[in-house]
Amino acid sequence: MESRLPMDTVVDYSSVISSDLDLKIDYPVRFFFQLDPLVGISSLLSGHKLIKGFMWAAGLLFLTLFLGRIFCGFICPLGTIHHVISWFRPSLKGERMVKANQKTPSQRIKYFLLITIIVGALVGLNLSGLMDPISLLFRSLALTVFPGLGVGINGIFDWMAASDVKILNLMSYSGEILAAPLFGYGYKSYQTAWFIGLLFLLILFLNRIRPRFWCRVLCPLGALLGLFSRFSILRLEKYQDKCTNCKVCTRVCQGAASPEPGSQWENSECLMCFNCFDSCPESALSFKFKWSSPVLNKKPDMSRRAVLAGLLAGVSIPLLGRLDGRVYKVSDPRLIRPPGSLPEKGFLNLCQRCGLCMKVCPTNVINPTISEAGMAGFWTPHLVMIQGYCEYTCTLCGNVCPTGAIEEFSVKDKIERPIRIGSAYVDRGRCLPWSGNGPCIVCEEHCPTSPKAIYFRKEPVKGPEGQVTEVQLPYVDLKKCLGCGICEYKCPVKGRPAIRVISAGESRSLENQILL
């Protein structure tokens, strides 16, 4: 209890006071997305936009041309997790592992997924976020792993704080301060988080069936880098004469890339983990730089079937995705996008569904969609106002978005332009003063605009016993309302509040408007 100054606000307090500086996240949270060529290329093809920091991805592709899939073996954070899990007490032993590490046709699935994503992006829907390893990892960590641990840890602290043993109280207070920077105070929640978490666990579990199953079979980024490693000059040299055919190299090969002498090395499958070369007892393998070789590396095995299926899926998914009318007809009233979001079509062309905006949101209002944005927009961000609200002077979601689906904006833009995300309306049947159930001004009190978008008229209202009292009845001035949703969030009518926000009036859309 001695010190309760929380260290969780990630800002230097002294820089903020008496200046107009926006609070920003200074950590390079977008770096892995900038390094990820699949994010860069799909954004370029669908959104016709070079994302900020694309040069990193271009550099990585250039490097891959010479060195192969070193990203998979040395940089990819999801690959690292898979590698560790596959290496730690492997489930298969000896001969069974050798068998599991033979190349199989299922490894073509990743090329199918890659082609689907690339063609889909050309047709106009960015699907890469669903399967891209960086997006998948960030989404899983931000929306399930950390909040899940947070729920557990804060639950223990709350239990300790409620106990009547004083020492437990004190321990919980100091424990909370230590845990808060990582897990925050209180309990976070995200729609469909259980599903995201379950998928993540499943993907991790697949390593028990085949080492790095995800990287071998499913990862579209791996497929892209595999294509680029066609001309790699860092090559696996095999010395047939030294080989005793012990198969140790195949047993430790995590990419199923046929390292053993006597077979042709699958260059595009190789994750550049160097396990084979490291474990060969006879030094029959080595990685060498070779400039001009009469034999090129082996062609990536993607099969005509995978290409055709990819083409078909890539064309049809974006078209099918528009059939639910969310883009052309009318948007779901509950589809309230974060401030600074692009118009819906442009948004779907860039959003990676990575969950960064949801993680950074201080009020936990941004959630993955289920059906609000249609099939095409599954897991894209939207605001659920009964869970939080958009804070008037907060700009963090635009600050962290890696592709610019949410454009970077300043507090000044947000207030003065202004950026509207929707508009509020009063449900008079539920509202306390309107229904004669008593005075209440909570929505007006919290309305952050100046002058306030919620105003009163004093009028007599008949109560339940017929008594007439003069109360202040709330009205919404649509010209001033920004749709921030703090009225809905703070409304004392719980469950379904008496004032609610719909997306109509959002400034990103020309059609979805109410006023002239």
Added chain:
Amino acid sequence: MKITHPITRRAAIKSLLKISGSLALSSISGLHFKAPGPAWAETVKEGFIIEGLGQKEGYSVKELTREVFKAAGGMAGFVSKGDVVAIKPNLSWARRPDLAATTNPEVMEALIELCYEAGAKKVRIVDNTIHDAGRCFAVTGAGSVAKKTGADLVYPRASLMKKMKIHGHRLDVWDVFVPLVEADKLINLPIAKDHGLSILTLGIKNWMGGVSGRRYALHQDIHQSIVDLAQFFKPTITLIDAINIITKNGPSGGSPSDVAIKNTLILSNDQVAADAAAARLFGYGPEELGFILLGSKWGLGTSDMEKLSRKQVIL
């Protein structure tokens, strides 16, 4: 509890259960309520009210704060050596200090320094904010004040909210922000602002930030609710920050045009008197504000300035 009607057996059992329940709760949370006798005796003692005005161009707000306390006989009269002091500012909104939606950081800084100079062991800044607390602390300047002075900034987290017996006329049991009641001395440090329902938000209304739970339901009987809270918290002193006040579009303001410059501080040991004096700055008499009327009625304090020793400090 005031009993105005014959009590039924059922009601008697109910209230007995409630009282025993709250006693059990109070022992769980390790809190010791003051016996009602001496607490009432304190308010009978003669109160004071001191008004500080900064009239000179470029006067120091911190200096004015110090002068006001000097006129009250020094901080040592309120804070003893080794005390844990809780300060309850109004940090509700993530707004810049110049928009006057939150307590002036310079006043808060001077106040904390004075507490430490008087020998306080620990000073805590305690407020259950409306906007996200982390952002409020950063934007309002409370964070940098805490850093500079070494005071604790208590994050309003769920584990620090405990159900307590309010003993009010309207409120029975409510979630209370624990550090406020655990402190040896409590200083109310509100900012004076316009408000849509209670007309003004001054010292008494500031206690809304000392509770949690379904506090937005309190607006259905705002005047009695906040007077109940003020009677529960019983601060040692109230210092109303009226350096800049919000005269319209309150309580959140948001535009410099909502702010009026008053360069005033009001210090009192009488919660009602402090509010009545601050209300004058907005042009309201004490009889126009429900919480002042109720506060006088229930013996929380007086709005009759003649009953207090009054002083004015001008810088």
